[in-house]
Amino acid sequence: MFPVSWHPYLPVLFFLCLADHLHTSGVIAGTNELVYNGFSADLKLDGKALWIDDLLSLTNGPGGTSGHAFCRYPLSFQDNPGGAISSFSTTFVFVMGFKQYKGNGMAFILSSTSDLPDDSPGEYLGLPHSNLDGHAFFAIEFDTVLNPEIGDIDDNHVGIDVNSLASVESQTAGFYNFYGEFQTVVLRSGERIQAWVDYDSKLYQLNVTLAPCPSFKPQLPLLSTTVNLSSLLSLGPVYAGFSASSRKVSSSHYVLGWSLKVDGVAQPLHNSVSSFDTAYELQNLSNFEFPRKMNILGVPLIVQAVILIVLAVLICRQLRKAKEDDEWEIKCGMPSFTYKDLVTATEGFSNKMLLGKGGFGRVYKGVLPTTTQHVAIKRVSPESKQGKKEFMAEIAILGHVRHRNLVQLLGYCRYKQELLLVYDYMANGSLDRYLYDKTTPTLDWAQRLRIIKGVASGLYYLHEDWEQVIIHRDIKASNVLLDDDMNGRLGDFGLARLHDHGVDAHTTLVAGTWGYIAPELARLGKATKATDVFAFGVFTIEVVCGRKPIGPANTSGGLLALADWVRGTWQGGSIVDAVDPELKDYDRAEVELVLKLGLLCSHSLPRSRPCMRLVMLYLEGGARLPNFHPASLVADGHEDEETDHKALSTSAATTVTILSGR
Known part of the structure; x- marks a missing residue:
């Protein structure tokens, strides 16, 4: 008996064991389903298309023309006029190019007619140039020529075409392996390639998946997009088939097997089409034969071992997915939207x-x-x-x-x-647009101060006022969104980490955006509340000055940190001289307070930065900002190293004067 956890794979094993007895080919009577494990005369061929034994050849030999192969019987994707459109699924195995033969490209096609012109060479893949002549079509193209107008330049992509050869979506041919890594597939390598095309008519979701043979269908599709095919599929009878064309060079495009199902999942192809035998060449096309059918009762032990290994991998994948689903539901709860x-x-x-x-x-x-x-x-x-x-x-x-x-x-x-x-939905978008996009209105001082106070309030809540400490790790202008009343809201918590109050953070990976990253974070990679305060300080100065955190130096031509520039402005005269030139009307005392607070928050020593509770008191006037000089904001490297291990969990060591009446 098989373990209970194997049950999703029993159909696979059953198929492998009994494949010899499941061989079907052609149109299944009374259904909108096609299964071709090898091809026969019930296909309509034109142009260069022909049969070579059980093989469908779309083009073969010297080019200049095209070839088409359509099922003689049209498919219906709509039960009643005005009714719902059916989904569909198809899979096929094809080969392009053998040794001296070069394939220019081919396509799977659904068309309103099976009478396509057979004089469409080269780059058009035998497809209509557009639907201007009334031929509506949908195609998945496997294109190997980048720009035929300037020569036979190799390309290697898969594209989705709707009534036009200008693809609505395209991607380099390849597949995502078991680990989610992308691997390229060379289309005209002369090797077998299997494609899957799945269309969900309710969600308008189209997935195209590719893999070299033999292979199971990858979990991650090569192309996944939304496209509405209703205008084609509701026309009435639709013809399904393949198209290819060649230019002046010899070309070859072959289809070895094909399965299609309307309103269902396409049947798997016979093992003689997508065999476990990968050694594959065409020495003589006229004598070409598929590998002999596998008799499971007499397969060598090594093949049985391969089957068992594949099944074991699939079982492990299923168990890992179940564990991941449990992890999702425990940590995130059930999904909220469909x-x-x-x-x-x-x-x-x-x-x-x-x-x-x-x-x-x-x-x-x-x-x-x-x-x-x-x-x-x-x-x-x-x-x-x-x-x-x-x-x-x-x-x-x-x-x-x-x-x-x-x-x-x-x-x-x-x-x-x-x-x-x-x-x-934040109607006014992100703050950085209002700071740097000249087409947006300039924020006045009252708006800027309200945004700074709002972000400070949100960060104080994260650090001090929630049940756990949340380290945001990516405070910057583009992560501050503005609501209808231009209030600032901190967003994008993809890098955030949380820990209990009174417990040191365990984050040891440098994350964030350059210009906002504290010195000790860059050295040690440890994010704390103090590193968030540093980023908030840079953000505060950025809002007041209307300048990015890192910009060109005035004289050297190199780059200069914004805080260093403001400190230099202060040392050279008045700190208020650093204010955004676009800001015409402001309170000098408030601007001076906010700029100095921003410099204090971005102090090079974490122990010298105020905590967010103090920041709120300074901004609201509940405490007086201590007096300090520009030179005191920078510590030498020796002091940095000595204090790193002490200061990472320290919020502030600033003397505070609490004002009365609060």
């Missing part, structure tokens, strides 16, 4: 709803379908610099804290390999 709701909210993640993008992925504006609430949706891409650990940290922290000066996380969603975070 993927369908978020697709609807963003109109299919439309570009017109795009608010911004970065290394983590993209942020979209959305309107929740059930409540009509405006939200911001961060869609973390699989290749994101923000990994699962950072994603979970943001959910675990922001999902519990509540403060008027922190961006509110409303919930999250996991869908396959995608991670999505849903926040309150």
